[in-house]
Amino acid sequence: MASRVRWSVGRVNRRQFLRAAAALGASTAALSLAACGGGGTASTPTISGSGQAATKAPSPVVVTTQASASSGPSASGATTPTTLASSAITPTAGSNAPAAKNQVVIYTDQASPRSIDPANALESNSLHVVRAAYEGLVANITGTTEIQPRLATGWKVSDDAQSYTFTLRQGVKFHDGTTMDATAVKKSYDRVKQMNLGPAALLDSVDQVKAIDDRTVQIVLKRPHAYFMSYVTKIGIVSPAAWEQHDKGGDLGAAWLEANTAGTGPFRLTELKRNESTTLERFDGYWRGWEGNHLTKIQIPVVPETTTRAQMLQSGDAHFTPQLSAEDVQRLQGKPGINVMISKNFEIDIITMNVSKPPLNDVRVRKAMQYAFDYQGYLDKVLLGNGNLPTGPIAPDYPSFNPALPPFKQDLEKAKQLLATAGVSNLSLDANYVNTLVGEQQSASILQSSLKQIGVTLNLKPLPWATMFKIMGSPDDAMPMSNLLMSTFTADPTFTLNQNYGATFVGKPYNWSYYSNDAAQKLIDQATGTLDKQKSYQLLQQAQQLIIDDAPAIFYANPKAVEAVSSKVQNYVWDPVDYYWQVDWYNIYLSQ
Amino acid sequence: MAVFVIRRFAILLGLILAMIIALFVLSHLIPSDPARVAVGPEATQQAVDAMRHKMGLDKPVIVQLGIYLRNTIRLDLGTSIYDGQPVLGSILKYAPASFELAIVSMFMSVALGLALGIYSAAYQGTLFDGTSRLVAIAGRAIAPFWLAILLQVVFYGRLRWFPSGTRLDLSGIDEPKRITGMYLVDSLLTGNWHAFANSAYHLVLPAFALGLGGIAEISRMTRATMLIELRREYTRTARAKGLSESTTLFRHVVRNAINPVVTIIGIRFGYLLAGTVLIESIFRWPGIGRYSLLAIQNLDFPAIMGATLFVTVAFAIVNLLVDILYGFLDPRIRYA
Numbered sequence: 028m029a030s031r032v033r034w035s036v037g038r039v040n041r042r043q044f045l046r047a048a049a050a051l052g053a054s055t056a057a058l059s060l061a062a063c064g065g066g067g068t069a070s071t072p073t074i075s076g077s078g079q080a081a082t083k084a085p086s087p088v089v090v091t092t093q094a095s096a097s098s099g100p101s102a103s104g105a106t107t108p109t110t111l112a113s114s115a116i117t118p119t120a121g122s123n124a125p126a127a128k129n130q131v132v133i134y135t136d137q138a139s140p141r142s143i144d145p146a147n148a149l150e151s152n153s154l155h156v157v158r159a160a161y162e163g164l165v166a167n168i169t170g171t172t173e174i175q176p177r178l179a180t181g182w183k184v185s186d187d188a189q190s191y192t193f194t195l196r197q198g199v200k201f202h203d204g205t206t207m208d209a210t211a212v213k214k215s216y217d218r219v220k221q222m223n224l225g226p227a228a229l230l231d232s233v234d235q236v237k238a239i240d241d242r243t244v245q246i247v248l249k250r251p252h253a254y255f256m257s258y259v260t261k262i263g264i265v266s267p268a269a270w271e272q273h274d275k276g277g278d279l280g281a282a283w284l285e286a287n288t289a290g291t292g293p294f295r296l297t298e299l300k301r302n303e304s305t306t307l308e309r310f311d312g313y314w315r316g317w318e319g320n321h322l323t324k325i326q327i328p329v330v331p332e333t334t335t336r337a338q339m340l341q342s343g344d345a346h347f348t349p350q351l352s353a354e355d356v357q358r359l360q361g362k363p364g365i366n367v368m369i370s371k372n373f374e375i376d377i378i379t380m381n382v383s384k385p386p387l388n389d390v391r392v393r394k395a396m397q398y399a400f401d402y403q404g405y406l407d408k409v410l411l412g413n414g415n416l417p418t419g420p421i422a423p424d425y426p427s428f429n430p431a432l433p434p435f436k437q438d439l440e441k442a443k444q445l446l447a448t449a450g451v452s453n454l455s456l457d458a459n460y461v462n463t464l465v466g467e468q469q470s471a472s473i474l475q476s477s478l479k480q481i482g483v484t485l486n487l488k489p490l491p492w493a494t495m496f497k498i499m500g501s502p503d504d505a506m507p508m509s510n511l512l513m514s515t516f517t518a519d520p521t522f523t524l525n526q527n528y529g530a531t532f533v534g535k536p537y538n539w540s541y542y543s544n545d546a547a548q549k550l551i552d553q554a555t556g557t558l559d560k561q562k563s564y565q566l567l568q569q570a571q572q573l574i575i576d577d578a579p580a581i582f583y584a585n586p587k588a589v590e591a592v593s594s595k596v597q598n599y600v601w602d603p604v605d606y607y608w609q610v611d612w613y614n615i616y617l618s619q
Numbered sequence: 620m621a622v623f624v625i626r627r628f629a630i631l632l633g634l635i636l637a638m639i640i641a642l643f644v645l646s647h648l649i650p651s652d653p654a655r656v657a658v659g660p661e662a663t664q665q666a667v668d669a670m671r672h673k674m675g676l677d678k679p680v681i682v683q684l685g686i687y688l689r690n691t692i693r694l695d696l697g698t699s700i701y702d703g704q705p706v707l708g709s710i711l712k713y714a715p716a717s718f719e720l721a722i723v724s725m726f727m728s729v730a731l732g733l734a735l736g737i738y739s740a741a742y743q744g745t746l747f748d749g750t751s752r753l754v755a756i757a758g759r760a761i762a763p764f765w766l767a768i769l770l771q772v773v774f775y776g777r778l779r780w781f782p783s784g785t786r787l788d789l790s791g792i793d794e795p796k797r798i799t800g801m802y803l804v805d806s807l808l809t810g811n812w813h814a815f816a817n818s819a820y821h822l823v824l825p826a827f828a829l830g831l832g833g834i835a836e837i838s839r840m841t842r843a844t845m846l847i848e849l850r851r852e853y854t855r856t857a858r859a860k861g862l863s864e865s866t867t868l869f870r871h872v873v874r875n876a877i878n879p880v881v882t883i884i885g886i887r888f889g890y891l892l893a894g895t896v897l898i899e900s901i902f903r904w905p906g907i908g909r910y911s912l913l914a915i916q917n918l919d920f921p922a923i924m925g926a927t928l929f930v931t932v933a934f935a936i937v938n939l940l941v942d943i944l945y946g947f948l949d950p951r952i953r954y955a
């Protein structure tokens with residue numbers, strides 16, 4: 028007999044339903060708590076949290092990246108007790124930890140390289156590839172501003188600092204098998220100038236490059252430049268045979284070089300999937316050879332979300348996750364398999380003040396702004412103690428730093444007095460910042476609340492980067508205040524000062540203060556041509572004092588570089604004079 | 620029917636034209652410097668000017684619009700400012716990934732939504748019905764990207780049951796030979812079971828995050844129409860004739876209740892295409908959503924316009940297909 032039972036049976040009354048709903052809600056809550064539960068396996072945060080063998084072999088190299096650096100010149104930037112420093116470690120060069128079998132490092136980037144052509148690439152993501160595949164005549168000793176030989180074995184600087192002559196290393200091969208020689212160097216430099224993209228600005232001071240003979244190159248500058256060596260580290264030498272062979276319609280091989288590498292560097296590009304991942308593999312013919320512990324492969328997957336990157340680091344699916352916020356890094360602190368590295372950084376964060384228009388054209392008003400900002404608050408609450416109180420446009424240990432300068436301190440009374448003296452009241456100012464950068468947003472907010480206390484209204488305008496460029500580059504539209512995180516990608520203090528305060532950069536990136544000072548400029552120009560470092564630094568310190576007196580910006584922070592790295596990574600040192608997050612791929616390796 | 624389709628296409632063309640003009644005007648109102656973005660902040664002013672000329676940005680806006688329209692007709696959507704690749708090429712490269720995700724997600728929504736809806740109607744008033752109502756409300760209320768992050772944290776971060784994202788494992792597996800660009804299809808067509816299994820494995824979390832909202836909508840709609848149909852006379856007749864409950868339900872009632880669901884599928888597809896932007900970002904899915912997000916972040920106008928155009932066309936075509944589908948499902952509907 029077929030069943031005649033209807034399927035809609037058993038009405039449930041309200042009490043039963045509520046009970047069931049509550050049970051569902053409770054179990055969901057329990058599930059989410061389990062998921063977000065912090066701390067994980069409660070291991071006490073110790074320095075060797077990864078449980079690996081101690082890597083404390085004292086390094087002969089001057090690696091100045093220790094967290095609580097209270098030695099020497101940086102003592103002036105007194106730091107408050109940090110929450111992270113005590114359990115952060117700094118892997119020193121020369122680690123002895125046994126190498127793992129799998130030497131494939133996974134480095135998560137937020138986006139694909141914009142370009143991998145050394146004559147085009149100038150930002151972090153792009154340079155991850157370029158620095159692995161191309162080398163310059165000289166290189167920085169990572170972590171310092173010192174120079175060491177690379178493709179050149181020696182060099183001579185003329186007394187007038189206008190001519191640099193390099194002796195090249197013999198027997199170095201490019202990825203395509205051709206030999207590196209003086210012609211290759213000359214052509215590489217000429218190519219950068221001809222392409223006339225970002226990197227061409229680095230060779231602004233170069234007049235011509237001559238191949239004297241097979242192993243001698245001479246770079247002749249337009250004017251004397253005592254700090255030119257720093258730029259030589261940035262220009263990667265490309266195999267001319269490679270780009271000439273693949274030249275398409277006079278593009279100097281640009282199209283081909285976006286999909287291939289042809290340098291002398293330890294790694295070559297094997298795969299570039301835009302917006303997905305980039306892969307580089309060992310170049311077997313690399314001139315330094317592969318004895319000892321080295322990587323075999325570099326994989327750079329694109330992971331735009333910070334939460335995902337942090338999870339990948341925790342689960343061991345990634346070894347590097349740059350660009351995490353301070354809170355994210357703090358959350359990773361003490362987790363097994365993760366080291367939080369806190370390194371010296373020459374970055375100075377500033378809020379620019381447009382001196383070309385009232386009311387900020389009055390130095391007293393500008394000084395009032397400086398006194399209003401809560402420097403200690405920013406250091407404690409935003410940087411979580413990882414940084415120094417700034418003293419001016421140059422950071423501790425950077426060439427020409429003046430340790431005698433006092434740190435900036437908030438003084439609301441002085442600020443009010445200055446405003447009164449200047450005769451301004453009921454000020455209302457616009458301040459912009461990059462909408463995606465948390466640090467900038469927080470500094471802007473802190474300034475806003477500080478200024479409220481002295482009767483000044485700050486209108487915050489978050490903007491996308493490209494828009495900010497457009498607005499600040501136009502003298503009519505430029506807002507009174509903008510926000511910049513000035514990292515030093517060269518060890519050239521004249522450039523570091525000129526970039527923000529130099530006459531030739533007024534209204535251009537990054538002199539958005541529209542400021543210039545003839546006396547300071549003269550000193551900077553003089554220092555540029557002075558080979559004697561001590562004399563040069565003295566001149567620059569005088570220039571710095573003039574700039575500080577003019578108060579064209581609020582120097583609000585000198586943050587340390589905070590990075591969470593897998594504890595398997597050995598010999599990694601933060602490079603404070605290159606674009607962010609660059610890695611010395613040849614020197615690092617993975618331990619077991 | 621043919622006239623109907625042609626008319627719809629004409630409307631679509633008009634829509635595209637209007638959209639291009641609107642986007643063009645908007646993008647020129649926003650102050651930004653694409654030439655500067657293309658050469659980077661360190662380049663000299665001279666380099667910026669050269670790039671501006673190369674991009675044709677120094678011509679009057681009307682002329683630029685004309686050039687863009689002319690190129691679009693020739694299927695040349697321009698070159699991305701950010702990565703220098705042709706926009707149309709990039710879109711065609713990334714579209715299959717988004718389609719695959721949307722289709723799988725849609726399947727999940729429809730299958731689970733229908734099942735939930737039908738059984739909720741059949742068991743109206745029971746605990747099952749009440750629970751599925753809760754699930755439906757939660758599904759509609761929960762933001763997909765939040766759910767995506769939660770799924771990732773729980774099922775990848777904590778439990779390690781599922782991967783963190785992308786379409787295949789990072790190493791140890793190659794893409795299936797590219798025929799359609801959709802890995803499930805391609806791996807089936809080439810008999811690559813390893814790739815099929817791996818792609819399916821990677822699809823679970825993102826498809827579910829995208830699809831939960833659809834499950835909710837479809838189940839509620841199905842339930843409602845089912846309940847109406849269950850009270851109709853033909854249902855009573857079928858039961859009176861002696862047909863089993865399941866035959867009554869599935870051969871008669873469900874077929875009448877399905878029409879509104881088909882509408883939802885059409886609308887839902889639009890949401891899927893839009894929702895993919897954040898989901899793709901969280902799961903590192905190399906699709907149109909991610910491409911659009913990057914384009915927006917970089918104020919890469921050719922790419923933004925290309926992606927928007929593409930989504931508009933896709934959405935319009937899907938809805939057209941849905942409308943045609945009505946004609947087959949319900950013989951009462953005919954198009955003049």
